[in-house]
Amino acid sequence: MAQRIYLDRKWRFNEEFDEEMIEVPMKKSTLINIPHTVKETPASYFDESIYQMVSAYQKSISAPIQWKNKDVFLTFEGVGHACDVYINGKHVKHHDCGYTAFTINVTRHLKYGEDNLITVRVDSRETLNQPPFGYVIDYMTYGGIYRDVYFEIKDKTHFIDVFLQPSLLERVSTSKRTKKQIKMMKVQGILKTECYITNSIYDLAVDDHAFIRQYLGEDLIISQPVVGLEHVEGGYIFNISSAPATVKLWDIENPVLYPVKTQLVIDDKVVDEFEANIGFRSSEFRKNGYYLNGRKVKLRGLNRHQSYPYVGYAMPESMQRLDAKILKEELAVNAVRTSHYPQSQYFIDECDKLGLLVFTEIPGWQHIGDNDWKDIAVENTKDMVVQYRNHPSIILWGTRINESQDDDELYKRTNDVAHKYDPTRPTGGVRVIAKSSLLEDVYTYNDFVHSGKNKGCRKKSDITSDVEKPYLISEYNGHMYPTKPYDSEKHRQEHAIRHANVLNSVAEETDIAGAFGWCMFDYNTHKDFGSGDRVCYHGVMDMFRNPKLAASVYSAFSDSENVLEVTSSFDIGEHPASNLGKTYIITNADLVRMYKNDELIKEYTPADSEFENMKHGPILIDDFIGDAVENSGEFKKGQAKLVKQALNQLTIEGFKISPSMLWTALKLVLIHRFNPSKAVATYSKYIGDWGNASREYRFEAIKDGKTVKTVTKAAVTEAHMEIKSSHTLLTEWHTYDVANIRIKILDQNNNQLYFFNRPISFEVDGPFEVIGPTSISPVGGAAGVYIKSIGEDGDGKLTIHCDGLEDVQIGLSAECLV
Ligand code: GAL
Numbered sequence: 001m002a003q004r005i006y007l008d009r010k011w012r013f014n015e016e017f018d019e020e021m022i023e024v025p026m027k028k029s030t031l032i033n034i035p036h037t038v039k040e041t042p043a044s045y046f047d048e049s050i051y052q053m054v055s056a057y058q059k060s061i062s063a064p065i066q067w068k069n070k071d072v073f074l075t076f077e078g079v080g081h082a083c084d085v086y087i088n089g090k091h092v093k094h095h096d097c098g099y100t101a102f103t104i105n106v107t108r109h110l111k112y113g114e115d116n117l118i119t120v121r122v123d124s125r126e127t128l129n130q131p132p133f134g135y136v137i138d139y140m141t142y143g144g145i146y147r148d149v150y151f152e153i154k155d156k157t158h159f160i161d162v163f164l165q166p167s168l169l170e171r172v173s174t175s176k177r178t179k180k181q182i183k184m185m186k187v188q189g190i191l192k193t194e195c196y197i198t199n200s201i202y203d204l205a206v207d208d209h210a211f212i213r214q215y216l217g218e219d220l221i222i223s224q225p226v227v228g229l230e231h232v233e234g235g236y237i238f239n240i241s242s243a244p245a246t247v248k249l250w251d252i253e254n255p256v257l258y259p260v261k262t263q264l265v266i267d268d269k270v271v272d273e274f275e276a277n278i279g280f281r282s283s284e285f286r287k288n289g290y291y292l293n294g295r296k297v298k299l300r301g302l303n304r305h306q307s308y309p310y311v312g313y314a315m316p317e318s319m320q321r322l323d324a325k326i327l328k329e330e331l332a333v334n335a336v337r338t339s340h341y342p343q344s345q346y347f348i349d350e351c352d353k354l355g356l357l358v359f360t361e362i363p364g365w366q367h368i369g370d371n372d373w374k375d376i377a378v379e380n381t382k383d384m385v386v387q388y389r390n391h392p393s394i395i396l397w398g399t400r401i402n403e404s405q406d407d408d409e410l411y412k413r414t415n416d417v418a419h420k421y422d423p424t425r426p427t428g429g430v431r432v433i434a435k436s437s438l439l440e441d442v443y444t445y446n447d448f449v450h451s452g453k454n455k456g457c458r459k460k461s462d463i464t465s466d467v468e469k470p471y472l473i474s475e476y477n478g479h480m481y482p483t484k485p486y487d488s489e490k491h492r493q494e495h496a497i498r499h500a501n502v503l504n505s506v507a508e509e510t511d512i513a514g515a516f517g518w519c520m521f522d523y524n525t526h527k528d529f530g531s532g533d534r535v536c537y538h539g540v541m542d543m544f545r546n547p548k549l550a551a552s553v554y555s556a557f558s559d560s561e562n563v564l565e566v567t568s569s570f571d572i573g574e575h576p577a578s579n580l581g582k583t584y585i586i587t588n589a590d591l592v593r594m595y596k597n598d599e600l601i602k603e604y605t606p607a608d609s610e611f612e613n614m615k616h617g618p619i620l621i622d623d624f625i626g627d628a629v630e631n632s633g634e635f636k637k638g639q640a641k642l643v644k645q646a647l648n649q650l651t652i653e654g655f656k657i658s659p660s661m662l663w664t665a666l667k668l669v670l671i672h673r674f675n676p677s678k679a680v681a682t683y684s685k686y687i688g689d690w691g692n693a694s695r696e697y698r699f700e701a702i703k704d705g706k707t708v709k710t711v712t713k714a715a716v717t718e719a720h721m722e723i724k725s726s727h728t729l730l731t732e733w734h735t736y737d738v739a740n741i742r743i744k745i746l747d748q749n750n751n752q753l754y755f756f757n758r759p760i761s762f763e764v765d766g767p768f769e770v771i772g773p774t775s776i777s778p779v780g781g782a783a784g785v786y787i788k789s790i791g792e793d794g795d796g797k798l799t800i801h802c803d804g805l806e807d808v809q810i811g812l813s814a815e816c817l818v
Contacts, residue, residue, distance in 0.1 A: 002154040002272050006734030007059065007074075008034040009791070011145070015039075017056040017121045023089040025117065026058050033736050033791075035314035038124055038143040040772065041524070043309045043543065044533040048126065048526055051143050051312065057120040061151075065113040071154045071198075072110055074118070075103040077345065078147030080313060082123040082130060088116055096130045096376050098141065099341035099363045100383035106151075120145065130376045131401060132340065135367035138529040138536065139305055139340070142312025147344060148734065155271040156200050157210075160235050162262050162274040163194040164390050165424055168282050169244050173294035174251065179559075182293070183254040189247040189280035191216065193262060195238045197226075202236060204266055205229055211265040212240055216258050221245060249293050250279025250392045252334045255355030257392070277352055279392030285426050285442045285470035290395075290513040292357070298507060299357065299514020300557065301335030302327060302540065303475060305523045306343045308786070309543045310772035312524075317346040319738050319786075322726050324350035326545055327520065332558035335395075337474060337516045340365055340402040340430075342384045351393035359444075359474070359516070360388060361398020361430065362414065368401055374410050377401065381414040385421040396472075397422070399440060400429025406437040415439050430474045434463045442513070446475035450498060456505030460512055470513050476502045478518030478538040482531060483550070485542050485780020486754055489574050490581060493567040496550040497584065499540065500611050500618050503553065507613035517554075521545055544784025546742050549586075556588045556616040563588045564701040564709040567618075569751065572687075579654035580687075584618040589701035589708065594621065597696050601626030624651050625686050639672040647686050712749040719753055721760075721800060721808050722746050730768070730789040732816040738771065741810065743783040743800065753781040758803050766796015767814045789814040 012029035013036065014021070039051040063072065074085070081098035084091060087109040095102040110116050124143020126133050132141065169188040177185065195212060204210040205226040214222035221242040229236040248256040257277040264272040284291045290299050304323060308315050324347055327333050336356055338347075341363035351358050362380045381399055388394055399414040411429065418427045426441035434445070443464040450456045460471040483495035499517055506515045521539035530536040535543075540550040547555070552565040568583040575581055585592050585604060592604045602623045611617025625647055630640040646664045653661065668674040696714040700707045722744045730737040745756040761775040762785050771786040787798055793816050800808045 005151045007149045008735035012058045014056045022086045037312045037314040052125045063110040073152045080143040084121040086119040131364040134369045137365045146314040158272040161196040165192040175295040191242040213263040215261040250281040252355040299335040301516040303339040303519040320344040320346035321350040328354040331554040359396040364401030399427045444474040456502035472513040473515035475518040482537040504611040546782035552586045562708040588616040591702040595698040716747040718748040767792035767794040
């Protein structure tokens, strides 16, 4: 039976490639493991030229004599960006895309019973004539062999590919069902499978030697002789279809995956086996929205790049999976767009597992090149579809170059290819031009109309060229309001509110399938974009995946996590003219009680939110005083009411004389005989709180009658670090493992100290390494570090030190499964 051998370990790497290396072992080189980046970078202020080079990777591999009668394939899951593979001095493959996998049949190039020299020339220059290159790009395109490499050893007769097409036998409707009911639902599903088999199947099939067996979980669902082959390029297609089976749904609420084993059996011997997880679901874009299992689901997603600080694209399985978990579990989105290229299979696998819907697309950014370039784009479409079509989470193929001009000829080709290789899913294609030519099934458009004061999105009818077709917003916000984690409080709040504004507007538009915010986290970019430091601060998280305030607008959609954020620290000096301005509560609680110095000021419920299309939109705080003015005894009744009104108004609107403010002031002075000379003292006492012993606002989030979260805002008296580790047991299987450790600097009440920037240093003991610098400054009161295993078993620890704060230690273990 087929066997897979990972080849991620112990490659030799040289930043320069030389023709000589094709035939002889490299003299000067460093020993590396894959995923690998050609150049580690600083987190900011570096130039994209540093990863642009033609480099060399080399590995010597012995091919056992037993492989002689087999077929041997060599797969590279991702090499940035063009590469040439040589085996024992002979050129065996050129590949032109940094984001798709490629496989080489190396059977006749290997020397069996001997060592074989594999050399890879990797070109990571952005001058290449292939997508996404040719003009400017708003992201860095890092080079290297950054995804897994493996051999597969197969019998001569084997599957070239297997395309699993599960479907539901009848239309289901989950619209009136609770989550629990969706979970319990049983439906009738069938599985159609297209088996693409090598040419040698033909004679075996004719002589009745060949069978296909298929298991759904443990159950044998098909055992069928191979008859009725269809000849195609490179082999034969054999289609099979299972009998109806009672199955559970794959749904965002309960993504049930079924492992499927498809076996090619020759003379009772399994010669090849293809395994994948499938999900039974119906997924449909209709004119008026997106439907999953017959239920209208508003897609609420974020765009994800595949980059990380220091190592660019080179992160192993656990880190790819972590991003999917963060999206689903921390940001509570139900969808992700893999902008602007196909991403790691591990990431998509995790989306399958978690029930996160995926819109994936071909590589590219605005620019369309010449005919050679276009041929590669068409090839990329085919590769993307064929390589990812077994994932239940994928619901839409992006078949246009992101934000490019119309090019009907090219896009007819990409659409045809996508439909040919996957008739089960629709195509979309991301554009910024309204009413542009629509060859796809879904009009997907980057709607950047929101600028703070206006509506969050445009109407479908203003944008699409065919209102009969579905419409989806593929990006919003982003460059419209870059936000650094250490920007002023007002700025960070505005960032959050803009995300809420768009979500609220999209929710109102019943014919918009949903929207994907730009974007999940900050990313390194080219000089033409970003803030001059080669960083685009467009994320709702920072580069280490620490949440900004805007992240909580998404988290508040969560049913499982309790969210309570208050957008201000109440330090008035952080605001121009000491005017606090608007402050919001972001929560998914049923009720929030606000206290000032233990006195209840006000209770807020979701109905108080002005974001009326959101179940849990941000809630504006409109009272900072409660009954304090009335209870002080300083004022008569009518006077107290107006004083309170004026003070709250001053807090939110500042010292500008609005007509309503003037009216309140006139009433106070003329009718209620308020002495204007007391105004400043009154303000200081109830709002400014100057000179008072302490001012403490406390917020309690109540759910089902219980206090589930408390936020307390008071003068900072202490700082400490809070650590969140992705995992502490690092497992090495076919390559190293990496743990992500997120660090926040918090005060005594666990509020983030956004302007804390004392250096933090890292020290590891045991079989681990720190990726990147061992000392950094927190950015916006948060930082992060990646710890890597080094191929040895053992225990150790990470010590995080910051001057003046208590050290934090994290116990780490490494286990090698090889
Ligand atoms: C879009 C583009 C994204 C990113 C974003 C910033 O135009 O597709 O890649 O640059 O703008 O808002």
